[in-house]
Amino acid sequence: MSKVILASQLSKNQQASLAPGLKQRHVTMLSIAGVIGAGLFVGSGHAIAAAGPAAIIAYFLAGSLVVLVMRMLGEMAVASPDTGSFSTYADRAIGRWAGFTIGWLYWWFWVLVIPLEAIAAAAILNAWFPTIDTWVFALAVTFLLTVTNLFSVARYGEFEFWFSLLKVIAIIAFIALGAVALVGGLPDRDVSGLASLMESHSGFMPNGYATVIGALLTTMFSFMGTEIVTIAAAESKDPAKQITRATNSVIWRIALFYLVSIFIVISIVPWNDPQLVQVGSYQRALELLNIPHAKLIVDIVVLVAVASCLNSAIYTSSRMIFSLAKRGDAPARLKRTNESHVPRAAVLASTAVGFLTTIANYFAPAHVFAFLLASSGAVALLVYLVIAVAQLRMRKILQASGAPIEFRMWLYPWLTWAVIVFIIAALAVMLMMPQHRYEVLSTALLAIFTVCVGLLNGRKRKGDQAAADAPAGA
Structure with missing residues (x-):
């Protein structure tokens, strides 16, 4: 009888556990380029068109913020690797309502990334095969990547490894080509260079400081997803080592893939080029360098990038809701895993x-999808804010426990407080800017609603616990 009970308990534990199926190369490549999407290849054109060459300042500041946030998150993740990542740490350091709220907001953010990336992929495929409607492509791409996430985490890791490798090769090739062009190494290509472009196009900051702040808010969201590696590392064999390595490498990753590549773009393309926003920064740079089939090349790279982000969105949203379910903050069935230790119910619920x-984008009134997108507009900043506050308090908890802190935030607590002040200031600026006000208010409304649900959920859990602890017949 005891053997039967023990077997039953083991079965239940297996049904709610993940397996370390990600290899070191999977986590390494995911940390290097897993979240580089269309925002860099296409969206950067909007930031440059608005702020001019000074857009690189916006990328530098946003990148610096991400480096500091990842350092704080790394400290907590190395001490306690968990697939719930910052949601779990917020739960422990701030309160259950905080872990509940930020976990669900983060899940909502990535669930909305799924249709965004699917629509972007569908637009490219429709241009190649115009007889097939874009909505068919959008649903087909989403279905295909959903299937890959249902088999095993290793399957996700393998897809993401090759997606990320192709993105790395594309960016490095672009940087190398641009560098050769800037030193005059490409025949019959007249590239002015940054100094000449600034002299002939109103200088480094042609539209003033305000536009740089606006570009900062835009670029900040292109870095969202860097923290995914702390979620994925929990499904690797040595999570603490993988998180340390990924966090330490974030500086050179941002410097190379964002700052250097943006520098190449602003050195080749005039900021007021009318084609910059229409076709994207990378494509316009290649066109000015007279590279054959520039549009096709960039379309292929962007298709890979959006497929990669869509793949990561499915993975990340499913793991976050799985973690919420394990903590009792989501339906219990979502914490079940199959024989391959994949939370299929969580994957299916998210997709x-x-x-x-995705269907709403094509068939519902336009304002419905616009509101859905706006509701997640400031989630990235809220996630960063929660990470900073959680680390501020988690450090004290770790010190009180006497546990060694193997990976530390720099200049604690001063840099942590600096990040908190910076994020609050950024949210305040967004609230004052007409083009961002709706996003902040929509996200705030959703956050308030989620906090209320979280508080009610906490009360219910306490009531259930009290009822369970009460003596029989009381």
Whole structure:
């Protein structure tokens, strides 16, 4: 009888556990380029068109913020690797309501990334095969990547490894080509260079400081997803080592893939080039360098990038809701895993919402999808804010426990407080800017609603616990 009970308990534990299926190369490549999406290849053109060459300042400041946030997150993740990542740490350091709120907001953010990336991929495929409607492509791409996430985490890791490798090769090739062009190494290409472009196009900051702040808010969201590696590392064999390595490498990753590549763009393309926003920064740079088939090349790279981000969105949203379920903050069935230790119910639940929002984009009134997108507009900053506050308090908890802190935030607590002040200031600036006010208010409304649900959920859990602890017949 005891053997039967023990076997039953083991079965239940297996049904709610993840397996270390990600290899070191998977986590390494995911940390290097897993979240580089269309925002860099295409969206950077909007930031440059608004702020001019000074857009690189916005990328530098946003990148610095991400480096500091990742350092704080790394300190907590190395001490306690968990697939719930910052949501779990907020739960422990701030309160259950905080872990509940930021976990669900983060899940909502990535669920909405699914239709965004699917729509971007569908637009490219529709241009190649115009007889097939874009909505068919969007649903087909989402379905394909959902299937890959249902088999095993290793399958996700393998897809993401090759997606990320192709992105790395593309960016390095672009940087190398641009560098050769800037030193005059390409025949019959007249590249002016940054100094000449600034002299002939109103200088380094042609539109003033305000536009740089606006570009900062835009670029900040292109870095969202860097923290995914702390979620994925929990499914690797040595999570603490993988998180340390990924966090330490974030500086050179941002410097190379964002700052250097943006420098190449602003050195080749005039900031007021009318084609910059229409075709994207990378494509316009290649066109000015007279590279054959520039549009096709960039379309292929962007298709890979959006497929990669879509793949990561499905993975990340499913793992976050799985973690919420394990803590009792989501339906219990979502914490079940199959024989391959994949939370299939969590994957299907996340992609189901993704499918519905994709359909809403094509068939519902435009303002419905616009509101859904706006509701996640400031989630990135809220996530960073929660990470900073959680680390501020988690350090004290770790010190009180006497546990060694193997990976530390720099200049604690001063840099942590600096990040908190910076994020609050950024949210305040967004609230004052008409083009960002709706995003902040929509996200705030959603956050307030989620906090209320979290508080009610906490009360219910306490009531259930009290009822369970009460003596029989009381």
